Amino acid sequence: MVRRRLVVELGQNRVGPLNRSLLYVQVERRIEDLLVRGRYRAGDRIPPEAELVESLGVSRATVRAGLGRLVERGLLERRQGSGTFLVRPPEGVRLRNGLERLETYTVQAERLGLELGSRHLRVESVAAGPEEAVALEVARGSRLVRVSRVLLVDGEPAAWMVDVVPEEIITAESVRERFRPEAMLLDLLVSEGVPIGFSKLVIDAVLVRPEEDVGRVLNLDSVSAALSLVETMYLTDGRPVQWSRNTFLPGRLDLHVIRELFEVRNIS
Incomplete structure (x- = not known):
């Protein structure tokens, strides 16, 4: 049964670089994948911001924005003075x-x-x-x-x-x-x-x-x-x-x- 159809054209050289204002969305996805590959469990403390900045190669502000989106989704929880912890694992990568x-x-x-x-x-x-x-x-x-x-x-x-x-x-x-x-x-x-x-x-x-x-x-x-x-x-x-x-x-x-x-x- 077909419910919905979408037709798109993809080109190798037709689209320029992504708008940098959207970088935090990519960082959110990469952190989510990192949590899945690292097999983090609910209650685990995730890597600190400084470590994520180094591993992802982006600014601290971008990492903080990506983490903020995961907090809003209920996957992460920030604890003052302790760090950021996994509340519930994301879906499989x-x-x-x-x-x-x-x-x-x-x-x-x-x-x-x-x-x-x-x-x-x-x-x-x-x-x-x-x-x-x-x-x-x-x-x-x-x-x-x-x-x-x-x-x-x-x-x-x-x-x-x-x-x-x-x-x-x-x-x-x-x-x-x-x-x-x-x-x-x-x-x-x-x-x-x-x-x-x-x-x-x-x-x-x-x-x-x-x-x-x-x-x-x-x-x-x-x-x-x-x-x-x-x-x-x-x-x-x-x-x-x-x-x-x-x-x-x-x-x-x-x-x-x-x-x-x-x-x-x-x-x-």
């Missing part, structure tokens, strides 16, 4: 995908200290079906390379991922030889010099049932909500080069977008 830029999950995982892996990895040479042919603008029956797998995050199933590219871009043999289970196919294409420019992403909220193919490979024992991400990568000249369909389990991917005010209508 997850991949964080900023929709305003094209960045692989490999890069995100490295930044967050997460370990990625693969299960049920298959690399096949296949004929383009109707949907793949339309997305990649090739003739039906054209030869494609399909990479499918269960993405593991810290050893736990997080997503079912299917990527296809035309064989003229890279062969199945090359992918088998060079693809790393902890990386993305996009990482391989970029390392091979394929000039990726931007992508178009369609996001659906769906239900996955245990008896479905995706439900079986993700070891579901009951119906689960999930995020379906269908993405088409384009070359810098505008031609499609990769089509992907990813299904993420709840709590494994945090999608967000930062929007700056561009134009408003004066109604006075």
Whole structure:
């Protein structure tokens, strides 16, 4: 069942640096991830501000603002003269995908200290079906390379991922030889010099049932909500080069977008 759909375009070189006024929001997320990775328990004293300033590489004021947001959310408590303590642990760390830029999950995982892996990895040479042919603008029956797998995050199933590219871009043999289970196919294409420019992403909220193919490979024992991400990568000249369909389990991917005010209508 599809409840909501969002379509966005992501570009590697289309967005400038984030507004520094939003840095404290990023710091809030990084502190939250630090608490999860450090396995802090309720009642534990967290690192002091000076230590967070050094480890995060930001100002004390920014760290204080990020901590303040966690205090407001009820995760932390400041005790005069004693420090800051964990009231309740945050939810498990997850991949964080900023929709305003094209960045692989490999890069995100490295930044967050997460370990990625693969299960049920298959690399096949296949004929383009109707949907793949339309997305990649090739003739039906054209030869494609399909990479499918269960993405593991810290050893736990997080997503079912299917990527296809035309064989003229890279062969199945090359992918088998060079693809790393902890990386993305996009990482391989970029390392091979394929000039990726931007992508178009369609996001659906769906239900996955245990008896479905995706439900079986993700070891579901009951119906689960999930995020379906269908993405088409384009070359810098505008031609499609990769089509992907990813299904993420709840709590494994945090999608967000930062929007700056561009134009408003004066109604006075």
